[in-house]
Amino acid sequence: MHTKQKPKQEPMKTNSWRRDLEKKQARRRGGPDELPIGTLLFYGPDNRRASKVVASVFFERHGEPLLRKWLWDGELDVRTDPRIGREVTRFFAEHGVRRVATTPGLAGCPHEEGIDYPDGEACPQCPFWADRDRWEEAGKPPTPPGHLAN
Numbered sequence: 001m002h003t004k005q006k007p008k009q010e011p012m013k014t015n016s017w018r019r020d021l022e023k024k025q026a027r028r029r030g031g032p033d034e035l036p037i038g039t040l041l042f043y044g045p046d047n048r049r050a051s052k053v054v055a056s057v058f059f060e061r062h063g064e065p066l067l068r069k070w071l072w073d074g075e076l077d078v079r080t081d082p083r084i085g086r087e088v089t090r091f092f093a094e095h096g097v098r099r100v101a102t103t104p105g106l107a108g109c110p111h112e113e114g115i116d117y118p119d120g121e122a123c124p125q126c127p128f129w130a131d132r133d134r135w136e137e138a139g140k141p142p143t144p145p146g147h148l149a150n
Contacts, residue, residue, distance in 0.1 A: 035059060038097035040088065042079060043110040046128035047137055050078045052110035055088050057095045066095065071110065079142075104141045108134030 036059045042050035051072050056065035068091050070084045078084050092100065109126040117123050122130040129137075 034098055035061065036095055036097050038092045038100040039065070040100050040102040041107040043108055044106045045110065045126045047106050047140070050106055053078045053084060053088065055091050057092070057097055103138040105138045107138040
């Protein structure tokens with residue numbers, strides 16, 4: 001008797017530039033304390049689409065980072081944009097980054113408190129994030145586009 005196997009569930013396809021960055025990082029030697037170190041965070045109006053990426057480089061253990069931001073106003077997810085990927089990769093390479101820390105999910109709303117809306121209030125443009133802990137959401141795997149955000 002032949003039994004049908006469940007189709008293998010594929011993880012959400014992420015951008016190739018992020019995978020390439022992770023592969024390069026895995027080949028390099030050095031401990032987690034080796035500086036400079038980079039961070040890479042994605043932000044979006046909900047947990048499905050990233051409209052902003054922030055890359056930073058820390059040159060000193062407790063120093064201020066060098067930041068670079070990329071924004072997109074349309075429906076494009078910045079995680080899948082090859083041009084942004086090349087720029088992020090180049091930014092890290094120019095500053096000698098050997099390790100990059102990131103989160104699997106989005107780290108909150110792309111708008112900045114105190115700049116785009118008043119301090120202490122929820123962003124009026126991103127109601128999804130109003131009552132959510134953004135760091136809890138950032139630790140979750142990405143929600144594939146087209147799925148409802150919970």
